[in-house]
Amino acid sequence: MKTSVLESLVIPxxxxxxxxxLDGLGDLPDPARGMRTPLEAARTPNLDALAPSAALGRLLxxxxxxxPGSGPGHLALFGFDPVETVVGRGVLEAxxxxxxxxxxxxxxxANFCSIDAGGIVTDRRAGRIPSEKCAELVAKLAAGAGxxxxxxxxxxxxxxxxxxxxxxGPGLGGDVGDADPHKEGKPIPPAHALVPGAANExxxxxxxxxxxxxxxxxxxxxxxxxxxxxxFSARPHFPGYRERFQLRAAAIAAYPMYRGVAQLAGMDLFxxxxxxxxxxxxxxxxxxxxxxxxxxxxxxxxxxxxxxxFDAKAAVIEAVDAALPKLLALAPDVLxxxxxxxxxxxxxxHSWHPVPALIHGKWCFxxxxxxxxxxxxxxxxxxxxxxKDLLAVLLANAARLDKYGA
Amino acid sequence: MKTSVLESLVIPxxxxxxxxxLDGLGDLPDPARGMRTPLEAARTPNLDALAPSAALGRLLxxxxxxxPGSGPGHLALFGFDPVETVVGRGVLEAxxxxxxxxxxxxxxxANFCSIDAGGIVTDRRAGRIPSEKCAELVAKLAAGAGxxxxxxxxxxxxxxxxxxxxxxGPGLGGDVGDADPHKEGKPIPPAHALVPGAANExxxxxxxxxxxxxxxxxxxxxxxxxxxxxxFSARPHFPGYRERFQLRAAAIAAYPMYRGVAQLAGMDLFxxxxxxxxxxxxxxxxxxxxxxxxxxxxxxxxxxxxxxxFDAKAAVIEAVDAALPKLLALAPDVLxxxxxxxxxxxxxxHSWHPVPALIHGKWCFxxxxxxxxxxxxxxxxxxxxxxKDLLAVLLANAARLDKYGA
Numbered sequence: 001m002k003t004s005v006l007e008s009l010v011i012p013x014x015x016x017x018x019x020x021x022l023d024g025l026g027d028l029p030d031p032a033r034g035m036r037t038p039l040e041a042a043r044t045p046n047l048d049a050l051a052p053s054a055a056l057g058r059l060l061x062x063x064x065x066x067x068p069g070s071g072p073g074h075l076a077l078f079g080f081d082p083v084e085t086v087v088g089r090g091v092l093e094a095x096x097x098x099x100x101x102x103x104x105x106x107x108x109x110a111n112f113c114s115i116d117a118g119g120i121v122t123d124r125r126a127g128r129i130p131s132e133k134c135a136e137l138v139a140k141l142a143a144g145a146g147x148x149x150x151x152x153x154x155x156x157x158x159x160x161x162x163x164x165x166x167x168x169g170p171g172l173g174g175d176v177g178d179a180d181p182h183k184e185g186k187p188i189p190p191a192h193a194l195v196p197g198a199a200n201e202x203x204x205x206x207x208x209x210x211x212x213x214x215x216x217x218x219x220x221x222x223x224x225x226x227x228x229x230x231x232f233s234a235r236p237h238f239p240g241y242r243e244r245f246q247l248r249a250a251a252i253a254a255y256p257m258y259r260g261v262a263q264l265a266g267m268d269l270f271x272x273x274x275x276x277x278x279x280x281x282x283x284x285x286x287x288x289x290x291x292x293x294x295x296x297x298x299x300x301x302x303x304x305x306x307x308x309x310f311d312a313k314a315a316v317i318e319a320v321d322a323a324l325p326k327l328l329a330l331a332p333d334v335l336x337x338x339x340x341x342x343x344x345x346x347x348x349x350h351s352w353h354p355v356p357a358l359i360h361g362k363w364c365f366x367x368x369x370x371x372x373x374x375x376x377x378x379x380x381x382x383x384x385x386x387x388k389d390l391l392a393v394l395l396a397n398a399a400r401l402d403k404y405g406a
Numbered sequence: 407m408k409t410s411v412l413e414s415l416v417i418p419x420x421x422x423x424x425x426x427x428l429d430g431l432g433d434l435p436d437p438a439r440g441m442r443t444p445l446e447a448a449r450t451p452n453l454d455a456l457a458p459s460a461a462l463g464r465l466l467x468x469x470x471x472x473x474p475g476s477g478p479g480h481l482a483l484f485g486f487d488p489v490e491t492v493v494g495r496g497v498l499e500a501x502x503x504x505x506x507x508x509x510x511x512x513x514x515x516a517n518f519c520s521i522d523a524g525g526i527v528t529d530r531r532a533g534r535i536p537s538e539k540c541a542e543l544v545a546k547l548a549a550g551a552g553x554x555x556x557x558x559x560x561x562x563x564x565x566x567x568x569x570x571x572x573x574x575g576p577g578l579g580g581d582v583g584d585a586d587p588h589k590e591g592k593p594i595p596p597a598h599a600l601v602p603g604a605a606n607e608x609x610x611x612x613x614x615x616x617x618x619x620x621x622x623x624x625x626x627x628x629x630x631x632x633x634x635x636x637x638f639s640a641r642p643h644f645p646g647y648r649e650r651f652q653l654r655a656a657a658i659a660a661y662p663m664y665r666g667v668a669q670l671a672g673m674d675l676f677x678x679x680x681x682x683x684x685x686x687x688x689x690x691x692x693x694x695x696x697x698x699x700x701x702x703x704x705x706x707x708x709x710x711x712x713x714x715x716f717d718a719k720a721a722v723i724e725a726v727d728a729a730l731p732k733l734l735a736l737a738p739d740v741l742x743x744x745x746x747x748x749x750x751x752x753x754x755x756h757s758w759h760p761v762p763a764l765i766h767g768k769w770c771f772x773x774x775x776x777x778x779x780x781x782x783x784x785x786x787x788x789x790x791x792x793x794k795d796l797l798a799v800l801l802a803n804a805a806r807l808d809k810y811g812a
Binding site: 064065096352383 | 411412415768769771772773774786787789790791792795796798799800801802807808810811812
């Protein structure tokens, strides 16, 4: 990644920035609720008190019309271009499973399958075995197929037939094709290097040895007597917050995936005592002296949106609002409240809609709106800001950027 | 053209999208009419009924301050970058004349001129001969200068001294300089390959043979005794709507130019029974079962704008509005009403002003405005959208795009 104009302007300061992410915050007006959105319908006296002196706007996570996954959505908020900065599926899966990835690690999504006597995959999901069975079989694989050559295979069970495999050892490459036929009725294809080179070829060799041994270890099992692996990817190395922005960054998130992406961005990781904003803010308080950038993640808004539960989403927003005074008591120089993407309750999933955002600080430009919600954000100071540019605006508000040119 | 993020996300669906283009729709507030624009002044009860539940915005066809021609304006609406996607002048002229272009064809703008005994061009426009005379002379050329080597010269007369020449044969190139001195008092320069290579050299050779023969065929004529040709360009090959977006696209336009550009984009072409929106909608109804993307073109708004006729423009908009219920009765999943550029009546020509746009669909974000016009569009959901990004937003609204990243 080339050094950007932004990074060349970074100057040190003692100011503190808080990025409070309400996952999937953005929503749509609901005809059944007077065309209000959950953010609009929620009672938010503390956000309302901030709104008039805040700058409002909307973030575009990737590009118009594009619905981001959690990885690209957060990478953009952390100042990375989400199209240029690719994090592989295997790496995201490992991070989401709470596995710590070291430099050089290669991660893959894996799952149990059923294979017949002729080596043909008859069920790619092994009858969707229960998670308990999956954990039992993963333990068996770990014991019997845990190391090949000088490479450890680190496994973690997931839901149903799914698990994660991390290859840890010297000289591994991540550009390797799937050991997965992607449909029933075919044998497991051997993994192969997608880009020639010793590192990718070593990974392919280890994967193929693992898949072969797995079938031996699982021989007596039914229906899960085989393993597939796909989405191989190496843990990427990004220049971190400290190098790029001279920020000691703390990521405070209850869910492993978000800590994982923050780890890739070079943040220190903290697990709050609970899933709510109150617990995240308590952790921020504890870390206040040692950090100057705080990423606080609240998952509940996204979960309510995915469930199509408008009222639950509004309730999570109200709980965040109720916790806000404790955050404000820490007196951050710059506070930003936003989301990584929209998850409208009516869509029951992530969407492409721009994400409402609020920036509060001494020099933010007070937009003068009475409340923070999607509609006011359309007319705010930063009505259409790429998410990847948000960090620059926060750094500017925190007096951490020098003038460009004379 | 590289495969973009967008194209990698396309998923199939059965939803239908209508893109209703009112050519040159955007306009300026008129001091003589209470500072209203034609779109604002028009009585549009049907658009008014859609407006509150629609998302409004403004499209930027090329870049700020840049006035687009019809080619770039439409290519952008069709999802192409109008700067990267170049369609030569000759090709646009041929499409505008309703000539069908085949792969490998090279087209040029041509015109009759006057040359003296020494071969000097004395009038580049041959005294602006009437169109009837032009047609007569083109027929003469077609008979006497219609084929060189293995290349057919397909000619079509235009207005006044103008005509179009299409070279059709194997191994032709489009990077060829003009056979036109561009000013009086000089001889006709021979066409020459702008990029070395047999294909361009063959085109130049054929063109020079044509220009020489034309002078012989026209020897007795006065004042039109010579032919010039410029703007050589090969019919470009773009990946089409079906390949790029899995859309069966229908272009319904009374004027050949717009069908021509739509043909380049890979749409099926239909000629409505008349120039109005009502006829275009009737054709859409006939094609409804066989297509899932409908580009409907209405020319009248642009013509009224070019004429500086505010009231005529408002009247065309009212006629579109009156026809709208028949379109809505087809129940498109996503409807977009916009223009390819602005043609303000006070400018009497194309302009650089952003173009008002309305998107209606289940998940469009209901902006809640009472009417669709330029002023409300400034504060709408997509207040500043590049025209080339519109299609992504329409695809998203039609649930035809997968999530980007995990």
